[in-house]
Amino acid sequence: MTMYIQIGTVLAVLGCCFLLAAAISYTRNRKRPLYRKKMPKKAYAPAFIESISRAYFSAGDIRGMLNVLSEKWKGGTAGKRIPAALSYIEGSRYRDYETALFLYLSDGSTECDQVLEQILQKEILKQRGLICKKTD
Numbered sequence: 001m002t003m004y005i006q007i008g009t010v011l012a013v014l015g016c017c018f019l020l021a022a023a024i025s026y027t028r029n030r031k032r033p034l035y036r037k038k039m040p041k042k043a044y045a046p047a048f049i050e051s052i053s054r055a056y057f058s059a060g061d062i063r064g065m066l067n068v069l070s071e072k073w074k075g076g077t078a079g080k081r082i083p084a085a086l087s088y089i090e091g092s093r094y095r096d097y098e099t100a101l102f103l104y105l106s107d108g109s110t111e112c113d114q115v116l117e118q119i120l121q122k123e124i125l126k127q128r129g130l131i132c133k134k135t136d
Contacts, residue, residue, distance in 0.1 A: 034087035035104055042077045044107045049115055052105075056119045061126075062097050063089060065119070066105070081105055097123060 055068040066089070070082045085104040089095055101116045 033091050034084040035092060037084065039084060039104065040077045040080055042107070043109055044077060044112060046111075048073060048078050049109075049112050052112070052115050053119065056122075062101070062119065062123055066100075077107065081107075 051072065052065070052069065055072075056062070056065040059065045059068050063086070066082055066086045069078070070086065073079055073082060081104055085100040088100045088104050089097070092099075098120060101120060102113065106112050106116055
């Protein structure tokens, strides 16, 4: 009888070890979303900041703007930040445009933040169905 208890105990311990190894393997192999990775702090070139507004006007919405930018700018700081902003919009819990633009796409400069603020205001006005304000 004690032999069966010992065999059962060994099998239970082996089963727990197997489940623990499977859980560790699952968490290690799971891919982290791009928006969870560290973003570079390097400032954008002025040409990129100008292309943000052009991409918004050509695409018509923020998601399309990010797709256009990702096709054009594949390297450097923009090449890492644009896919992170797209990943946030597509896979995060909240999926809001403000966080995607100002936290993941913006480099923190005032020029970039002004352009993104104008884009966000136009998107909000478009969602509300109001006429866009004329900006200088």
